[in-house]
């Protein structure tokens with residue numbers, strides 16, 4: 685079974701080929717980290733997969749009728765400033781809109797999903813505060829909670845843990861891993877290779893707009909690839925606590 689299928693995918697922006705020759709499938713229970721250097725094309729690829737940018741090739745998500753997409757995939761974009769002074773709880777409740785009919789009020793299942801998302805992102809105590817008065821990292825957690833409340837088979841998130849403190853970064857990655865264990869699928873762009881290695885079931889590595897790696901963290905984060913794509917060295921080891929990976933130096 686496939687939750688997302690992307691094939692022969694390409695994106696051209698202002699006459700410049702930004703994404704080319706990208707093909708992959710994501711199945712249930714996969715937590716896929718999308719990694720690559722600045723400008724590699726991660727944001728462009730995810731936005732085009734969602735159908736937010738014109739593209740060549742196939743994305744099974746972009747092919748869905750627009751109304752069906754929000755029931756299939758939740759999206760957390762990189763720009764995460766909340767503009768309206770509504771409460772944290774109200775922002776999270778917006779995640780339930782795809783499940784409600786016109787003028788239909790949230791029911792017991794909606795409330796349960798909202799409560800679970802607030803608790804998962806450690807927001808229960810600040811639920812009544814205006815979202816605009818929260819810090820940048822707190823606002824990011826609110827938007828992750830909104831995506832979780834949407835309760836879709838697929839979650840796409842663009843650098844969701846950027847700007848979070850270490851405890852909330854780890855907790856968010858653990859939440860994503862737990863969702864994958866429950867059978868959800870996730871495609872999440874990340875710059876923190878240590879957290880990606882530790883929590884993702886699979887990594888897709890982009891270089892200059894195309895796939896240069898796809899496999900387990902151990903397979904993708906090889907010394908050769910790191911040197912070639914990121915220009916860095918790293919220390920990595922299998923430990924009792926899992927695969928530990930620490931970037932060390934820039935290769936000059």
Ligand SMILES: Nc1ncnc2c1ncn2[C@@H]1O[C@H](COP(=O)(O)OP(=O)(O)OP(=O)(O)O)[C@@H](O)[C@H]1O
Pocket residue numbers: 697698700702720721722723724725726727728729
């Ligand atoms: N609207 C646009 N028009 C032309 N080129 C663009 C446009 N948007 C992005 N690009 C270019 O596409 C390339 C990929 O950008 P993208 O934002 O997808 O990279 P990224 O991997 O997400 O980078 P980062 O890690 O810095 O967020 C970059 O070279 C960027 O300059």
